[in-house]
Amino acid sequence: MTLLLTYLGLALIISFLCSIVESVLLSAPYSFLNMKEESGHKASAQLKDYKINIDKPLSAILSLNTIAHTVGAAGVGHQVTHAFGSAYFGWVSAALTFLILVFTEIIPKTIGANYWRKMIGFTAGTIKLMIVVMYPIVIVSSWLSKLLTKKSKQGENISITEDEIRVMIKMAQNEGVLDSEESALHNQLFNFNDKKAHHLMTHRTDVEWINISMTFEEISDMLKTSQHSIFPVCEGTLDNTLGILRNKDFFELYNDESLEDDKKDLKGILDEVIYIPETLTSLKVLSIFKEQKHYFGIVLDEYGNSIGVITLHDLAEDILGDLPVDGEEDDPDIVERPDNSFFVDGLTPITDFNDKIDFELIPEESEFATVSGFFTNTLNALPKVGDELVYESYRFEVVEMEGNRIEKFIITKLEEEQGDVEE
Template sequence: MILLLFYLFLALFVSFLCSIMESVLLSTPIPFLNVKEENGHKSATTFIKLKNNIDRPLSAILSLNTVAHTIGAAGVGAQATKMFGELYFGIISAILTLLILVFSEIIPKTIGARYWRKLALGSGKIINIMVIITFPLVIMAGYITKLFSRDQNELSVSREEISAMANIGTKEGIFEEKENKIIQNLIRLGTVKVTEIMTPRVVVTVADENMSLEEFLRKKEFLHFSRIPVYSNNIENITGYILRQTVFEKLAEDETNLKLKDICREIVIAHEFQTLLNLWEVLLEKKEHIALIVDEYGGMDGIVTMEDIIETILGIEIVDERDQVIDMQQYARERWNERKAKYKFLYNSE
């Protein structure tokens, strides 16, 4: 009877331990371990090494689990036959199968999948011991798996998975809706083209570089914008941009005869196929706030400002205390529609 209980305990306990370790190993994400490692948990470093070479710990766990099942089942069957005879062998086998299924598969794997946060850090050492115990089997399994698998550098996580995790976090109350919106917008930043958020050419307010500062001041339409592109001869030939603040400073110094080209600044050029992320990096590097978007022929397509990109990330319209108009792009479009209505015949004939 003692041997029967010993083999039963061996089959159930070792298998229970293997199953819970397997579940924790597969359920614990690398980012969670990275956070723990940064907080000084050395056991997290051990677990990360196991995750990065997951074939070895899995081979060790499955090998030990199989050995426990085999020896336990054989031992229980042999002892049960001696004690109760072959007549009850089938019944005992059925009971053992049910016990193994419930107590060494369903329950431990459920526990591991549900409580991996609490079990992860302590599981690394146990799994390492399993790897040492079954080392010959692990090495052999490693050679076998190499025959059927190719070395592929697969991404551990994709943009879509991060997006899905953020959505799940919002549903579970970890993130607020606004935070989730920012995360989703950041993920898309590398795929959204600059043309999707630019202010189109037809509604961009531009100024002639030969215009004097005094003339500039008299045109109220310019006062709505802090940065205004300037052109030479025609709008297709943008030569740079001027700062409204610089105009005011020069006027305060009575330099009214200066022309816009005298205070013109170089403008960043971006092509229509560039992404927002790329343009964002360029603007930060050059410490600029505005970019001219050009088409494949070098003609003006529109403009994008740093504010436009930030608004895209935040998903809101940024307004400061000096803004008289909330949505500048919408304001520009409304002005364009008014101009079309006023000169209806001219625009219909184009």
């Protein structure tokens, strides 16, 4: 009986150890180990090396695990037959299989997958010992592995995709490592370069611009009542922009008593215009702003027409959310109502609405950038108050217009069976 328990105990303990070490080795992310290595954690550096050259540690772990199972099963079977006869061999085999499944597979691998952070040091040291103990088998299996498979260069197959990082961020939030705001900020950074200039710009219908024909007094009155500090100066239309005027530059010139009024040249204080194609990504726009050291651009469509303006403030808001300027009223573009419908500004970017409902309802790669653009394009007619459109599982209803422009929608989530597009 003593030998029976000895065979059983050793087999379960060794196999338990092998399984938990294997689970930690495979569960610990390469990126985490690399970060810990840079902070001077030696065990993480060692475990990272084992992940890169994984054939040796796996050979040692699996070989030792197989030997433990084989010797343990043979020893237990022999002792049972010797002590009780062959009549009980089948029952003992079934019981041993159950014990191996539960105590050497399910439990240790669950522990390793859940607590790998706390077991990095233990795992690195144990693997090192296993490789030493099983060295002859490790050498032979590594040679066979190299012979039968084409081994990649060291670290060549270690890569992390954006989706994997998103999952890691979600896991960190669920585990309390990141709070919801930090998690949202990280995700916004990933989404940032997916946005094009036409997604983030202020549409030309909402742009405040100065006509070069205006008097200094008219310009002064306009600037004093505006919430903005930078303005395009145009000749007749936004399509003919002469330059960019800064509020402070204008008032320095306006209040310069050393110059007669007819000597004050507005064109002389204008900054050069930066033109931004509507299809440029957010990162490219930011790069242009940094290179030019100016942070205000005129967005052009494929025909060279001015369709809006984009600023550094617009880029920052896409990452950080609404950043009201001084004196700006807090009038959100999307308001969720008590009945779970949404009161939506027509010029709301489709990316903002998709983010609000946490679902890409409106395709973000479409040629239109706003909810009203999507509605008008899908309706295929000039909209009017009361027009409705059912798209997928949402109903869009126009409730306010200004001329031919949609000011406000009510967007309502419908029952699942009401799908597709209806007018």
